[in-house]
Amino acid sequence: MLVQARALILSALLALPPLAAAAHPHVYIDSKLELIYDETGRLSAVAVEWSYDELYSLLIVTDLGLDPDGDGVLDYDERTRLQGFDADWEPDFDGRLYLTTDQGPVELLGPRSFEADYRDGRIVSRHLRPLSSPLPADAALQLQTYDPEFYVDFTLHGPPRFLGRDDCRAALDQGNPDAARAAYRAALDAALLEATDDAEAELVTVDIGGAGAGALNVICGSATTG
Template identity: 60%
Template sequence: MSPHCLIAALCLALPPAAALAHPHVYIDAGIKLIHDDSGTLTAFEVEWSYDELYSLLIIEDMGLDQDGDGVLTEEENALIQGFDADWEPGFDGRLYPRADGKPVALEDVRDFTAEYRDGRLISRHLHPLAEPLPMEAPLKLQVYDPEFYVDFSMPEAPVIEGRADCEVELIPGDPSAAPDAYREAIEAVLGSGADPAEADVVTVDIGSAGADEADIRCGPGPGE
């Protein structure tokens, strides 16, 4: 399978039925909140650290690290830049911020970079806000795949850049919640007397079930 096909399966997302009841890719997500001089939130800097198996599949499929030392040459490193940047316009990036309970609109991502370190592919991108956010209301932030093809986790609390008056609380999710939600949906189809074959095409938006959540509260911004 080509790198393009592998990444298309990840970033453009397969239909929910293809995800079945378990993830195929695991990603540790790191988030940085970027504020301007007035303390207004303008963008999220996002880091995705892919699991070792998926990283190895990509590296081998691209014919990189032929000596197997886990270190890419300068030329090889250039080849992985933007390896996961083939996103459809408007793709949400699996980043879901909510301010005062309402979704925060985001622009399309930009500025993709990547590296291969300790057996894992690590990519970064910038996700600007459609409109700057004053951060007057609490912000809740989750990273998840609604179809659960990718299992995202947020192992560390987001980093705040440009303000020193923000409190961040990382609330771990329930790892069993998403597969449980999918299983319950399948059981509901079977219990309704439908043809068992229909269970293979059940459309389930697992949503944020079990996802880690970061709660961010900031005081008055600089100069206010």
């Protein structure tokens, strides 16, 4: 995940026993997607919106010294200071956004155009992920957002918005959160068995891939699924 995100959440977890801290995700994000098509109808970018859970949002707001009166409203200067709080991505961080077609994975460029706001007790941030090469107009597409380390639990909401086309449709597969948790628990137990001491156990990370992840299946024009 993000360098800053891990550092902030870690400070709130230090008082927990290692297994308690590792037994579930530490951040919960509701994710929405917006598909952006160019003038020829090709998919050129995906806009990603992340709504962070209330606890994590409070940790960020407190760490940045925002909303000192606790009324849940940020003034202009405070909103300005919030911008880019989650933009400090590690070089190999993939943004936890995965696009695939029948031809395989779709390459995305790095993020840009970060924006953030704070409303109803939650930080809502937005960024843009351009495709390295626009997709053909009628390519069937699957989009997923998940964390293979299960540090963050993403919930994908749909349908997405379509900008630049009016002949696209999407079907949302909600996935199976129980499958993700079971895969994480099994992977964590296996990793802890290999740990040689408590210090190593505290640093255990796992990779469950896309187990249980939801998916948006998108078709446009004459494209078909299956």
